[in-house]
Amino acid sequence: MPALAMRGIVKRFGDLVAIGGVDLELDPGVIVGLIGENGAGKSTLSNIAFGAFAPDEGTVERNGIVGLVHQHFQLVERLSVWENVLLGREPRKGWRLDVAAARARVRELGERYGLHVDPDAIVETLPIGMKQRVELLRELEREPAILLLDEPTAVLAPSEIESFFTTVVALAERGIAIMVVTHKLAEVIAYTSRVCVMRAGTIVARYETNQTTAGELARAMVGGEIPPLSERSPLPRQVLPILHVRELRARTGSDAIDGIEFALQAGEILGIAGVEGNGQTALADALAGVTAYDGTIRFREEELPDSLGPRGRMERGMQIIPQDRHHEALVLDWSLAENAILGRQGSAEMRRGQQIDREAARTFAQTIVERFDVRPPRVDLRVRGLSGGNQQKVVVGRALAGTPKFVLAYQPTRGIDVGATALVQSRLIEARNAGTAILLISFELDEIFALADRVLVLYRGKIAGEFNRDAFDRGRIGALMAGHT
């Protein structure tokens, strides 16, 4: 008797068919993995299973309560842990909230599932791993028969992932039906009993986990072979670094770096590995010139004044690929051509006196479209209508145009499909080959391993270790990412 049975599920968003006929069953005590690349429909399917979305066709039968731990936490940051865990089901004493009972309940849950959190802590003060615990406790409080976990390990260090799955396995042993939605094949192989592969809105393959391999899953996910990356030319020998950072201290919100030093030479890709929230955003913002910092940044023999903003840095040959293309890189309602010149609109090439040179902008956009295979290849279309992968190609193409001296790439392939990922990564390698120095900040260790010549591990705002390409040690790096020395 399945705990959850979805049959014939179809879901459309306007013209887009997000789910095109899916059957899926979850049984008590069984951990099922749902894999697929970005845009395949995994999150939509989980939301339908949870009940947040209603399917346009098909049925969902649930034998018990469904809990969903979201990829992006749904917590009220300014409220306390107990207020979040018990939101909507708060204990009462007459007309008042029974705070003592609430606290006790949170502690009791913590005991039962081994997820201890201080009930009175305000959520926004907690580190990301703890926030995830709160999210999980909130779902467990309702005693679900079915638990859906959407990309649960995105914010965990490799060693934390193990203890997380220990908890998950224990929950399964209590009889909860569990589905883990992820794109991390190693975890699926290690922890699930069954795997379903989604592609373009349907389930294209189902396996018993012990009868398949990561390679077979990868091919099923992509529907073919993953295109190889461009070749790397040998690293040139150089004396002077193009970028030298010393004693850098900066803070963006709760993300901070606390005195780091590194050097980067032309034609090198330096990877910054680490779990999200250990200073990457502060580092990126300091280099981009959007946040104040202490310490020195030397670029091409010049010590940059810390008041130098993004424009000055761009004029000196620095380009940034921001983390969030929707809010930090693109103006969604503008055309591709107008977006292409964002940052260059005042330059001599793009203007004629006071006016924007529209032809030059379109020509420039056209070269990006061609080099990065942007589809549809029409520079007058609004960028909002492009897929995530194509939007990201515009952002990356714009940054790499003209072979800049330095590029900061912050999560350059976040949330885009495998094909676009391969293309972007190849272009980054080609830029490296042509002499661009690249600082790659990524939360995906695989990406760093594919691209970087050297890796620095960032933990709690400091550099915890450095590795050369010929000495990449996944286990060691993973340990450093979690703070083990």
Next chain:
Amino acid sequence: MKLPRGVRDAAIALGIIIVFGSLAMLLAGVNPLDGFSALLIGALGNVQETAETLVQTTSLLFPALGIALAFRAGLFNIGAEGQLLMGGLLAGVLGEQLTAPGFVTIPILLLAGAVGGGLWGALAGWLRARFAANEVIATLMLNYVAIQVAAYAISGPLKSAGGAGYETGELPAQSWLPTILPDTRLTVALILALALAFFLRWMLRSTVVGYQLRAVGDAPQAARRAGIDLAKMRFWTMAASGAIAGLGGATVVLGVLHRFNLALSPGYGFIGIAVALVGELDPLWVTVAAFVFGILQNGAIGMQAAANVPRDVVTAIEGLIILVLAGRRIITRNGSD
């Protein structure tokens, strides 16, 4: 059939005017047909009235253009009324003193109007840039402060010989804006406003500055990372927005009243918001919208006189239009500050 948004919004505005106008007229014991015909005759019935409608159009168009400019940059300028007043004040006070010929004084006085309004707008812009003070409340507060400053100025230290109560004396005739239709109050101000509308449209669509302004309004974080100085852009946009409204105030002083009077605006700065919205923040469509609202403003007087419908109903209807057309997101709040 899916209509282009501008047409749809204009139709909605028209619908509101007809439906709620009729209701209000019925409540006042007036047949809507009588009421609306009184309105239209009052606005366009003869050359004189049409000219006066165009006068109202002009007085609305200036603040509406300033507001639209600010809205395009993501700034809520609710202070056009105060900026308009300050522009008028400066033009009126200075205008009484100048005795040079018109071709000298008029440009100076118009400039003074722009400066007065521009300073008032810049004040709000400075508060936003320097202190992160919400410009909605800042501009609202400054409206009331402007009234007091103007009242104090013209009844106190800047009191003129010819002035009485809350107005200045009459300006010398050479400083009056030349009329373009004899025996009416319609002046070259209309030409100036139209020219300004065309200029702003060109500026927003084709220039580098306009590109940057739109970026600040449409995607502030992306604009910032692309090297655009948000604080500077916002400050100067508020100043420009205020200057345009102030220019409008000056044209009322120089062209319509020929003196500064504390009550020179029946709420142009607020109605201008409705005009800017109906015009979809595009300077050319804002001009068309200003004409429609000019009909309402001028027609309301005739409607009250001929058909006994209280003219304030027009204000309420304008408010309803603002409410219903508030659909467009003016600012993108994605960690914009």
Next chain:
Amino acid sequence: MLSFLWLMLIKSAPLVYAALGGVLCERSGVLNIGLEGMIAIGAFSGVSISYATGNAVIGAIGGVASGALLGAILGLAATRFRVEQIVAGTGINLIALGGAAYGLVIVFGQPGASKEVNALGPAGEIAMVCLALALAGLLHVFLYWTRAGLHVRACGENPRAADVAGIDPLRVRFWATTAGGALAALGGVFLAMAELDLYSDGMSAGRGFIALAAVIFGRWNPLGAAAAALFFGAFEALQFTLQRTGIPSEFMQALPFVAALVALAGFAGRARAPASDGIPYTRAR
């Protein structure tokens, strides 16, 4: 000194009511620029209904109801139609002010001001001052000690999280805005019927906007906002005390607004609004 204190309370009471209304709305996630209009409509409706029925208390209730209606309109616009709330609030102000001016002619046959009506009298004035302060405490208890209040706060910070927890953010916001409108209208009732006994054009005189500044200055906290309202009201009371000195009346009249500006400038950077304040919520379905 005591008389100044009383004067301050009287001048602050409308601000307190409006500020509390603003706090409730914004805590649920709706920016209410329309407080000015809600004060005006409460004042006008209260006077008109008192005129029609001859009963001040019924008039007051009517005034509150009219504010609730305006609040409901804003709430609907904000939730169902997801409008730009600042613009919508501006529209509400014009509707109320124009509507009241128009109403003066329809109801009283004369523009500019109404006739004198049965009002709440000195006893009513004292009662309403006490009610204002009591409501500040009650709203505080509601927001921080009750379940419904917690839900309101959750909707203002992260409506999606509230939705996931089974709370309907659209409904919560609608009712919070309606209640907020009622509270603000109480300020108008006080203005027209406790302090005076008539309505005149423009009598709200920007109080609704000062109340907004009080909400920010008071950190979106009922007790804080009430205290801020008292602070701004003190400036208005000061006008009367300093009347006989040589200070020009215009300067005095500008004082509350300047005080609000200064408070805003000094404070705004550090104050944090509810995270979803002013942002319409869309349920992805």
